[in-house]
Amino acid sequence: MTWLDISKEIERIKERGLYRKMRPYDSSQGPRVFSNGSSIINLSSNNYLGIAGSVELAEVAGNAIRDWGVGTSGSRLIGGTTRMHFDLEEEIASFKGEEASLAFNCGYMANVSTIPSLSGKEMTIYSDSLNHASIIDGCRLSKARVEIFKHGDLDELEKSIERYGNGMIVTDGVFSMTGEVAKLRKLRKIADDYNLLLYMDDAHGTGILGKSGRGTADYFNVKVDINMGTLSKAVGVQGGFVASSKERIDFLANTARGFIYSTAFPAAWAAAAIRGLELCKEEKRRKMLFHNVEYMREGLESLDLGQNMNGIPTPIIPVVLGGNNRVVKVSELMFKRGVFCHPIRYPTVPPNKEMLRITLMATHKEEDLDFALGALKEAIKEVGL
Ligand SMILES: Cc1ncc(COP(=O)(O)O)c(C=O)c1O
Numbered sequence: 001m002t003w004l005d006i007s008k009e010i011e012r013i014k015e016r017g018l019y020r021k022m023r024p025y026d027s028s029q030g031p032r033v034f035s036n037g038s039s040i041i042n043l044s045s046n047n048y049l050g051i052a053g054s055v056e057l058a059e060v061a062g063n064a065i066r067d068w069g070v071g072t073s074g075s076r077l078i079g080g081t082t083r084m085h086f087d088l089e090e091e092i093a094s095f096k097g098e099e100a101s102l103a104f105n106c107g108y109m110a111n112v113s114t115i116p117s118l119s120g121k122e123m124t125i126y127s128d129s130l131n132h133a134s135i136i137d138g139c140r141l142s143k144a145r146v147e148i149f150k151h152g153d154l155d156e157l158e159k160s161i162e163r164y165g166n167g168m169i170v171t172d173g174v175f176s177m178t179g180e181v182a183k184l185r186k187l188r189k190i191a192d193d194y195n196l197l198l199y200m201d202d203a204h205g206t207g208i209l210g211k212s213g214r215g216t217a218d219y220f221n222v223k224v225d226i227n228m229g230t231l232s233k234a235v236g237v238q239g240g241f242v243a244s245s246k247e248r249i250d251f252l253a254n255t256a257r258g259f260i261y262s263t264a265f266p267a268a269w270a271a272a273a274i275r276g277l278e279l280c281k282e283e284k285r286r287k288m289l290f291h292n293v294e295y296m297r298e299g300l301e302s303l304d305l306g307q308n309m310n311g312i313p314t315p316i317i318p319v320v321l322g323g324n325n326r327v328v329k330v331s332e333l334m335f336k337r338g339v340f341c342h343p344i345r346y347p348t349v350p351p352n353k354e355m356l357r358i359t360l361m362a363t364h365k366e367e368d369l370d371f372a373l374g375a376l377k378e379a380i381k382e383v384g385l
Helices: 006-015 055-068 076-080 083-096 107-118 133-141 154-164 184-193 216-220 246-255 267-281 283-303 324-336 366-383
Strands: 032-035 038-042 100-104 124-128 145-149 167-172 197-201 226-230 240-244 316-320 355-359
Touching: 038 366, 055 267, 083 100, 083 226, 083 240, 083 267, 100 107, 100 246, 107 133, 107 197, 107 226, 107 240, 107 246, 124 133, 124 154, 133 167, 145 154, 154 167, 154 184, 167 184, 184 197, 184 216, 240 246, 283 316, 283 366, 324 355, 324 366
Parallel strands: 124 145, 124 167, 167 197, 197 226
Antiparallel strands: 032 038, 100 240, 226 240, 316 355
């Protein structure tokens, strides 16, 4: 038997410029974080509404820990479910305008569990090429045929459906790296025309788009069949969910392996997420966020980096630079100047689309954004772009 030569593999990862390191913060999530004793501007967080590090959510979670304890000591079907979990699932269903919902330990778990459960051997999953890794992994675990269509290319999608028939279209609502929004109305029409299910991952639309932040489906006034999302981004806590009809949710509770075979998350997460969802409904943070989005987009346009800033504004703004070493260098130079903006490389994005993924929060201040733009401009000049 030969073992994988891990040292060699790590060397190969480094040679390709794909080695990743973690940078620990010494503070809670916010528009500024502490790292190595200094305060840096944080442009790499999915804490879009700025509530993840809030005292309010911490207090709700703290009180719930006192009432319910920390661990749940059992999977959801075997003793790990508290009343709080049910309350959260009711709240999610009502927030999404669906009959019922099921909460998972994270969004990744929701996708890798739900997609295989809902797709049988005789079906085809039609998946956009820019869908999130958790969708890709859910497809890999499914027994169905998987057909990937070029990002947003609905002609290719239709041709594929005509060839393979019966199944489910899977799409991100807001694409996690480009910040683009799915062509949901057209996808709905195609799904209806061919009698397919429409599955949407709204990890980045939840709390952001639509009336009261209800998400991408609400933004387009379109109903999807499976409305998946996370509690770990705008909602500011942790966990994933799927909202849909009562029957589908009942089916998932009985078949989704990541739900069945994993210890339930703490009741304190559920309590905090219920509060997080209530905060999402308040208009004021989204207003502040979209003000910052416009401000940053204008600032980036004035840097003339050749980026396409059109489309529906979301808090994810990609600055595509192309080249692993290039994005890593620009990110490092920005960090030295006090701005954290993570470089995104393959396989998270396709080769040559390496980017800085700027994400904004409601709580960023204009002067922080000005400073960040200045740091980006200088870093790009220093790298010779
Ligand atoms: C589009 C998308 N789906 C799913 C996930 C997974 O969610 P979670 O972080 O809650 O596991 C993420 C982010 O990590 C994401 O960006």
